[in-house]
Amino acid sequence: MDSDETSDGEEPAERRAPADAFSALSDPLRVSILQELSAHYRTSDEAAIGFADLRRRVGVRDPGRFRYHLNELRDGFVEKADGGYRLTHAGVQVVAAILAGTYTEAVSMGPTELDSDCPFCGRPAVATCEDGRCLVTCDNEHPLFQWSVPPNATADATLPEVVDLAELLASQAIEQSLLGVCPQCYDSIEPTVLVDGPPRPLFRAVCGTCGGRIVGPVGFCLLVDPDVTAFCRRHGLTLRDDHVWEFPFVRDDSSVTVLEEDPLRLAFDVTLGGESLSATVDGRGHVTADETGGAE
Template sequence: MAAETDENSSTLSPEAAFAVLGNETRFTILQTLWELYEPDDPANVVKFSDLYDSEDTVTFSDLYDRVGYGDSGNFNYHLEKLVGHFVRRTEDGYELTQAGLEIAQAVIAGTVRECPSIDTATIDEGCPRCGAPIVSDYENHHLAVSCSRCSGIWQDSTGENGVLFTLPFPPTGLSGRTAEEAFHATLAYNLNRIRSFIDGVCPNCSSAVEESLDVCTTHEPGDEGGCPRCNRQHAIEVSEICRQCKTVARGPLTIAILAAPVVTAFYYDHGVEHRFASWETFRRAQTVDEEILETDPLRVRLTVTVEGDTLRLTLDETLNVVDIVRGTSNSAQ
């Protein structure tokens, strides 16, 4: 396979990318190349490295016939607009670049052929606060899970309690899954993305991310609802933002801290296999104690307890762990 030329290494601004893709014929070309893309081809594992010979390339005439465009000259004009960023031209023909593949995958993730859905269902897991059955509902590409009895963890914008979490989940993820399987898949999907954010890498575009804390310094959650100031049970939330593609994640610090290796090791020392991307992480996060030690500079302490033993982690405003103390639950503070 021919090596890439300069035309295949160009970059586009967001405005230029939208302009290139804002044409039905060009998008049909990407869709056609995606339909011919073979994920089993080993060349696609390390795409464009020339370690393997790709079998995904399509000749101009074959691509022209498959798209069904009536004017070969005008078709070539649209194809050339894609070459360099979304489509790669080789000696053997044309294939998707990584950017072209990701555009197609994003469309496939958000649109489905059969519009799968799930009805409101009771999940065979107990609420981490009161143990009552939890209920899931899917709407607007989000899975919402709430407690059937208690006030949950959040109070939503309408003032209703009971919310445990509402997380995005592409509709394609519902295909072939029961309500309970979709529940666990939603957590795995989102917690894996959150772990990437915690590592400083946007899970969508790989850019660096900004991390900050939202601390409710007058936190007073009630038994029948969230704090009147922040509408939540937890006092400290982490905000993760990618300024490049505007992907965002936000959630309790008590969840984020469970991705720390020292916490995983602490659980392991007590015979507990801690998998971060799971319902167990969400459940365990509700048992982590949080305490604001100082506000200027900010210092917060999170305490993880297992079988009477404690792991106390002190964090600064940048979420760096500045102190670690292991002891028993009745040890001196």
């Protein structure tokens, strides 16, 4: 135990409200503490760091003042362990977000024309990135794609690279939410397919814990299905080289029919290069695909 550590007081009792948790970050010294704990974690095999060592690294002389600020972090972001202090899971997340510039940097890029045409009107697809939101549309304002990107990812990137990254993040998020896991907070999430109400069938997953939302055409579910992606790859269409709005089942509602309402089953007919694939999607977005052979 470190020499200048005195009695530690009570363990934190209850979980704080979110506003209180973030108000714990209101002092730059506390942010420095989190950053030093994170730096220690990255460079050492030991997750925990002793009180005196941590105080020296942060550069605070007065142990009482340092203890006060450290304790303010202890409900949510820092915990005691192995004779020292370490970041909690929430602490790791919040430092990652601080380092990524999520809370501080406002990035604005574009508009920039992409090497892709709007599938609805043939005009060039145009990308912009504002406040961490990457948006692709055309000059007739057809919505083609939108997704969030962390500001650090945009620092040295061109806008087309940011769009590629946003598409990668979106497909990972869809995959995760189809498995019932919130891509933001990893709590459980209920993916659903909506056919009543919206003019086109929608895939939607909303997290009750963090409020994360994934909403888009049901074709999104096919984008991450291994059988569908293998079929598309054989016909020269991949998420790596092509944009999500270039996949026919993402943009084209006419390829969708409702087979059954309860339980819900939707059928997709995907035809590429004279070959067809039929896929069904259930009410939770799960895909079953079957190649139906040539359509000569």
